[in-house]
Amino acid sequence: xAPALRLEILARSRATGARxxxxxxxxGSFDTPAFMPVGTRGTVKGLTPEQVARTGSQIVLGNxxxxxxxxxxxxxxxxxxxxxxMGWPGPILTDSGGYQAFSMADLNAVDDDxxxxxxxxxxxxxRLTPExxxxxxxxxxxxxxxxxxxxxxxxxxxxxxxxxVRGAGRRPLPGREHSERLSVANERTVRWLERxxxxxxxxxxxxxxxxxxxxxDEGARRWSAERVTNIDLPGYAIGGVAVGEPPEDIARVVRxxxxxxxxxxxxxxxxxxxxRDILSAVLAGVDMFDCVLPTRNGRNATxxxxxxxxRLRNAAHAEDPSPIQEGCDCGACSPLTLEQGVxxxxxxxxxxxxxxxxxxxxxHLFMAGEMLGPILVSLHNLRYFQRLMSDIRRTVxxxxxxxxxxxxxxxxxxxxxxxxxxx
Amino acid sequence: xAPALRLEILARSRATGARxxxxxxxxGSFDTPAFMPVGTRGTVKGLTPEQVARTGSQIVLGNxxxxxxxxxxxxxxxxxxxxxxMGWPGPILTDSGGYQAFSMADLNAVDDDxxxxxxxxxxxxxRLTPExxxxxxxxxxxxxxxxxxxxxxxxxxxxxxxxxVRGAGRRPLPGREHSERLSVANERTVRWLERxxxxxxxxxxxxxxxxxxxxxDEGARRWSAERVTNIDLPGYAIGGVAVGEPPEDIARVVRxxxxxxxxxxxxxxxxxxxxRDILSAVLAGVDMFDCVLPTRNGRNATxxxxxxxxRLRNAAHAEDPSPIQEGCDCGACSPLTLEQGVxxxxxxxxxxxxxxxxxxxxxHLFMAGEMLGPILVSLHNLRYFQRLMSDIRRTVxxxxxxxxxxxxxxxxxxxxxxxxxxx
Numbered sequence: 089x090a091p092a093l094r095l096e097i098l099a100r101s102r103a104t105g106a107r108x109x110x111x112x113x114x115x116g117s118f119d120t121p122a123f124m125p126v127g128t129r130g131t132v133k134g135l136t137p138e139q140v141a142r143t144g145s146q147i148v149l150g151n152x153x154x155x156x157x158x159x160x161x162x163x164x165x166x167x168x169x170x171x172x173x174m175g176w177p178g179p180i181l182t183d184s185g186g187y188q189a190f191s192m193a194d195l196n197a198v199d200d201d202x203x204x205x206x207x208x209x210x211x212x213x214x215r216l217t218p219e220x221x222x223x224x225x226x227x228x229x230x231x232x233x234x235x236x237x238x239x240x241x242x243x244x245x246x247x248x249x250x251x252x253v254r255g256a257g258r259r260p261l262p263g264r265e266h267s268e269r270l271s272v273a274n275e276r277t278v279r280w281l282e283r284x285x286x287x288x289x290x291x292x293x294x295x296x297x298x299x300x301x302x303x304x305d306e307g308a309r310r311w312s313a314e315r316v317t318n319i320d321l322p323g324y325a326i327g328g329v330a331v332g333e334p335p336e337d338i339a340r341v342v343r344x345x346x347x348x349x350x351x352x353x354x355x356x357x358x359x360x361x362x363x364r365d366i367l368s369a370v371l372a373g374v375d376m377f378d379c380v381l382p383t384r385n386g387r388n389a390t391x392x393x394x395x396x397x398x399r400l401r402n403a404a405h406a407e408d409p410s411p412i413q414e415g416c417d418c419g420a421c422s423p424l425t426l427e428q429g430v431x432x433x434x435x436x437x438x439x440x441x442x443x444x445x446x447x448x449x450x451x452h453l454f455m456a457g458e459m460l461g462p463i464l465v466s467l468h469n470l471r472y473f474q475r476l477m478s479d480i481r482r483t484v485x486x487x488x489x490x491x492x493x494x495x496x497x498x499x500x501x502x503x504x505x506x507x508x509x510x511x
Numbered sequence: 512x513a514p515a516l517r518l519e520i521l522a523r524s525r526a527t528g529a530r531x532x533x534x535x536x537x538x539g540s541f542d543t544p545a546f547m548p549v550g551t552r553g554t555v556k557g558l559t560p561e562q563v564a565r566t567g568s569q570i571v572l573g574n575x576x577x578x579x580x581x582x583x584x585x586x587x588x589x590x591x592x593x594x595x596x597m598g599w600p601g602p603i604l605t606d607s608g609g610y611q612a613f614s615m616a617d618l619n620a621v622d623d624d625x626x627x628x629x630x631x632x633x634x635x636x637x638r639l640t641p642e643x644x645x646x647x648x649x650x651x652x653x654x655x656x657x658x659x660x661x662x663x664x665x666x667x668x669x670x671x672x673x674x675x676v677r678g679a680g681r682r683p684l685p686g687r688e689h690s691e692r693l694s695v696a697n698e699r700t701v702r703w704l705e706r707x708x709x710x711x712x713x714x715x716x717x718x719x720x721x722x723x724x725x726x727x728d729e730g731a732r733r734w735s736a737e738r739v740t741n742i743d744l745p746g747y748a749i750g751g752v753a754v755g756e757p758p759e760d761i762a763r764v765v766r767x768x769x770x771x772x773x774x775x776x777x778x779x780x781x782x783x784x785x786x787r788d789i790l791s792a793v794l795a796g797v798d799m800f801d802c803v804l805p806t807r808n809g810r811n812a813t814x815x816x817x818x819x820x821x822r823l824r825n826a827a828h829a830e831d832p833s834p835i836q837e838g839c840d841c842g843a844c845s846p847l848t849l850e851q852g853v854x855x856x857x858x859x860x861x862x863x864x865x866x867x868x869x870x871x872x873x874x875h876l877f878m879a880g881e882m883l884g885p886i887l888v889s890l891h892n893l894r895y896f897q898r899l900m901s902d903i904r905r906t907v908x909x910x911x912x913x914x915x916x917x918x919x920x921x922x923x924x925x926x927x928x929x930x931x932x933x934x
Contacts, residue, residue, distance in 0.1 A: 129875075129876075129879045129881055130872070130875065130876075131876060131881050131882075131883045133881065133882060133883070134882040134883065134886070135883070136842065136846065136883065136886070136887075137846065138842075138846060138847045154879075158875070158878060158879055159829070159871070159875045159878070163829065163830055163871065163875070166830050166832075167830060167832055167869050167871045167872060168832065168869075172866065173869070173871075173872050173875075174872065175846060175866070175868050175872070406582070406586065407586055407589050407590060409589075409590055409591065419559065419561075423559065423560065423561060423598060424561045443595065443598070445598050446590050446591075446595075446596070448582070448586065448590045448596075449553070449590060449596050449597065449598070452552075452553065452581065452582045452586070452596075453552075453553075453554060455581060455582070456552045456577075456581055458552055458554050458556065459554075459556060459557040459882055459885070459886075460554045460556075460557065460558070460559065462882070463557070463559070463882075464559075
């Protein structure tokens, strides 16, 4: 049986815990540290796969929860699997659906066997168990699939049991992290991981990753990391962070947990995040990230730049001829020269074609409700994150963190690197 | 003063009135017969200029009415003019805003000087006159600008005066075409054309086209054509057709009117249309077309194919692995191979990357409300129309209409060409 996934570590930072690597899957390789755009329903919103690839993205994420509800894993499988379905021939990772089943459903009931929730598409009752979540991901066919874990809302210990909680507005864990519910969840996650592994029907084609939970409590994290990594898997993730807690807590939990994961396997920090969170995690030795920020903020007219975000609906941009970011090579700041169709005076054409879309134009698109606004800012933001990752990879290789901090002040967020003390 | 526009006629069909040409503008050339995608608010909805160019589009249309209301012509001018603003370095045509002022405004009052209507953006009263419509188009800076004409709703002769009429739902002209209002409109259009020409501040950079009106009445069309073409301009348009009348009437009016326009100048049939309408007009000698059909239908999940339209929300497509159209070379039926970002096993990657988006996937995108659905079908439909035009141009050159009818049954719509009798 050939392994579904292989990590080569190509360089290690001497000054920090960061490492440069390359992960190879049945659908190609990606460089680490890697950022995965989120393609929730089989599409990175508003972009063609070609446009996504041009941002430098090498692996994308799909959401099992959404694809389960619509169009259903059988449809995806019969249309050739998720790669073929969404036209993305490179590596794909799917989550297990657990996070959404616990956080998005209006009604959910969890027991030792799994969770039942109401479909956001048609209101019907849907059941997910470790076995079904794994089987569904087997049908979708992603290169990396995630364990189905018990993820109670972050405010569980104040409320006793999970209730309706929506989206990312979950409160951080309070002081009493060792509530009954959290402890149950932590133990259940390990039992469920064994069941996921037993149910996994395509281990030679799909790499199953386990997920370490434990909230912001270091004891719970250590317990979870030991039990989860005791189960031999091709990679491990850190779950349950960046659910509303302050960045210092994210950094602390990640710094504590990452070294507890095996050195020779990919380490994936789920759902993170802002530039500073990514940098901090990279310095602790994390290899993989995903987040909706670049595309969700792109749709909301918020653009990332190395100096901070821009709100492009702001009236100040109405007549601003500048690009979102000077020197950026994205499809909004530096669109491709038209390749065909236009002929005529080459001088005028080339001069214009090399030009950027202005902030004033992009603001106009948002004010008029035109699709091209979200498209252009999503293109920019994804390219921004991929240039950040690319620069991080070069910096790991060269171990030149002083230069990195100058180029990415927003990511460094005040951090002053020194050769002896990692962030 | 250099002419703003030049038409070369490269070939004439012997069997029909069709001609093959090339129009050169300050921003490049386009081949005729030409189809112009509609970029109402400075964007062809959902597509980047690069994607539009890849469909084979060489000239696009912008709407003065919409750009006047938002962001305003001054903003467009200060951001470098419409080409620079929307990132389209090739030829652009703008309409005068008259059609929308008469048909879209909730309230409009027309007099001998112009029209006053309520802004759909902020409800304020807006005034358009021949002078202001021309000045606004001078600010926008398109290569071809249109005269401001009096366009009463198609049902005017039954109602006495124009009232609130929205969009394309206008009823065809009834029998009493020579109502007072229509006659006034026809005469006013000629007087306004003189005023547009007098107000035109950039005749060496922008070609002003006059518009022939007259509804479905041949006498009124002849009168209008004589008066309008009496004014020496770089091109002429046929307005007021395809506003709800049957295709036979469209064809009849166009066949009657087109030969009344100067042979050596571009002839533009405004707002048309379906494939059969385009073919019929080409055979009468029309050179330019624009229509929202490919993009509007694309957003509504309706795809054009040579054999007829497909409704992609239809449940029949749910698990259909076929492309919208076999053999189509558009960005949905034959997307570009990913150019960068993805590495790994070349075999698997190339095989997948050359594949099309399936009807099942596109249906899923529409059912889930994903932007990529409208984007892919708009790409397909625009490419479909541009392949139609490209095939029409080849057919004019070779005068092989039998072959054309076999390849485009929907466009031919039962027409049987013969060498001696044009359609």
